[in-house]
Amino acid sequence: MMVFLDGVVDEKEPTRVVVNVNGVGYEVTIPLSSYDRLPSEGDPVRLLTVLVVREDAHLLYGFMTEDERGVFRMLTDISGIGPKLAMAVLSGLPVRELKAAIAANDVKRLSSISGVGKKTAARLVLEMRDKLGKGGLMEAITGGAAPKPGDAKLRDLMMALISLGHKQADAQQMVQDIAGEITPDMPLETVLRKVLSGRK
Helix, strand or coil, rough: CCCEEEEEEEEEEEEEEEEEEEEEEEEEEECHHCCCCCCCCEEEEEEEEEEECCCCEEEEECCCCCHHHHHHHHHHHCCCCCCCHHHHHHCCCCCCCHHHHHHHHHHHHHHHCCCCCCCHHHHHHHHHHHHHHHHHHHHHHHHHCCCCCCCHHHHHHHHHHHHCCCCCHHHHHHHHHHHHCCCCCCHHHHHHHHCCCCCC
């Protein structure tokens, strides 16, 4: 399997790039987020790739970050979402914002992406939450306006609240309300009970 290309940018456009690898030009489809990170034409580049083999063509999809490629693979694993729609999703929202929308069950935000209707957006939320797991969802959450983003205990608390069904914005507010009362040695279970009981 072709996993990356090391070469020189020969041509680049918002949705495609040609990488010259030892005299061979590889045409690669890219999302807008990767286009923004591409070096200038004539400069060296390493492009992470996914090869999609169809009956009538072998297609290369490229990404500047492992995060983009990972989300692309997750998206194309979902029934009804092919590479073209997956690239549209990645072009419509940066990876961090996409994960945040999924963590917050923000179907409206996802359905604003070209080609993504409400049903597809709802399926994205349902299936991507499981695929991203706690680590991916926590990353999305801590990229927002959470209090003390460097405090692992607060992040764990917010993740616990979301796993219990609270919306991201509500969980952030609940954590913010109690952040000043949390001590470093306080067990997470104790803190969670304190939040849920209204700090009684």
